[in-house]
Amino acid sequence: MSNEMEFLMDRIDGLCDENNEDIINEGKEIVKIYMEKKFPDDISSKFRNSFVSTCFRNIAIRYVGFTLLTNKFLNNLSNYIGNKKCLEVMAGKGSLSKGLMDRGVNVIPTDNFSWKQKLNLDDLWTDIENIDCLDAIRKYGKDVDFIIASWIPMDNTGYNMLKLMNEINPECKMIVIGEDIDGCTANDNFFNNLEFVFEDYYQRDTQDDMCIFGMVNAIPDFRSWSGIYDRVSIVRFKKDVNYVENNFFLL
Numbered sequence: 001m002s003n004e005m006e007f008l009m010d011r012i013d014g015l016c017d018e019n020n021e022d023i024i025n026e027g028k029e030i031v032k033i034y035m036e037k038k039f040p041d042d043i044s045s046k047f048r049n050s051f052v053s054t055c056f057r058n059i060a061i062r063y064v065g066f067t068l069l070t071n072k073f074l075n076n077l078s079n080y081i082g083n084k085k086c087l088e089v090m091a092g093k094g095s096l097s098k099g100l101m102d103r104g105v106n107v108i109p110t111d112n113f114s115w116k117q118k119l120n121l122d123d124l125w126t127d128i129e130n131i132d133c134l135d136a137i138r139k140y141g142k143d144v145d146f147i148i149a150s151w152i153p154m155d156n157t158g159y160n161m162l163k164l165m166n167e168i169n170p171e172c173k174m175i176v177i178g179e180d181i182d183g184c185t186a187n188d189n190f191f192n193n194l195e196f197v198f199e200d201y202y203q204r205d206t207q208d209d210m211c212i213f214g215m216v217n218a219i220p221d222f223r224s225w226s227g228i229y230d231r232v233s234i235v236r237f238k239k240d241v242n243y244v245e246n247n248f249f250l251l
Contacts, residue, residue, distance in 0.1 A: 027056035078103035084145035089133035098125040141168040150177040158190035166237035
């Protein structure tokens with residue numbers, strides 16, 4: 001563990017009292033597992049609902065990325081994808097792709113490594129092709145069934161990907177992980193030009209598959225960090241001109 005990580009851990013220890021000792025211990029175990037390039041089986045609701053857990057997010061994203069990944073979620077996502085082909089764009093260190101590969105999913109991880117000044121490129125989870133997201137879609141889009149994109153930047157990148165995906169392969173769907181409109185991923189142009197593929201959404205049995213605003217996760221057992229309102233959605237380019245903006249809030 002780096003000196004910086006040790007410093008952060010020491011500060012977290014200072015938050016420990018009888019009310020959050022279990023949360024601190026679970027957070028340390030989660031970070032340790034990610035550092036070993038593995039995934040926790042699941043995350044407790046006590047941890048996810050505690051503000052203290054946000055301290056561990058600041059550490060974990062350096063090893064695994066912005067998404068809180070668990071074996072439980074990855075099992076469900078890989079079952080949904082099945083034997084279909086995937087392209088992951090903006091794959092970061094490749095943790096999501098690696099989790100899917102380990103479950104037999106055919107996925108091509110790509111990234112242009114624009115973040116390389118902030119994170120260690122020697123610590124990738126798997127081999128990642130160095131290519132821009134739009135160039136990756138041009139290269140592989142016609143041959144894949146899904147494009148996976150996590151935490152799309154808050155600019156026109158998401159819309160450009162969605163539009164290009166539709167032009168190259170209208171049958172392709174996008175699996176998106178991130179916050180919703182007015183959140184911290186993508187922009188209005190992206191959300192106003194997509195439609196949700198609700199027929200592909202799994203049947204849900206628990207409130208854990210609803211995000212804080214009541215919006216449904218496409219894949220069961222997706223988990224979010226405390227104070228983060230991301231979810232997993234299955235979308236495609238909007239074809240219905242009569243589609244009502246923001247009607248996904250009505251689900």
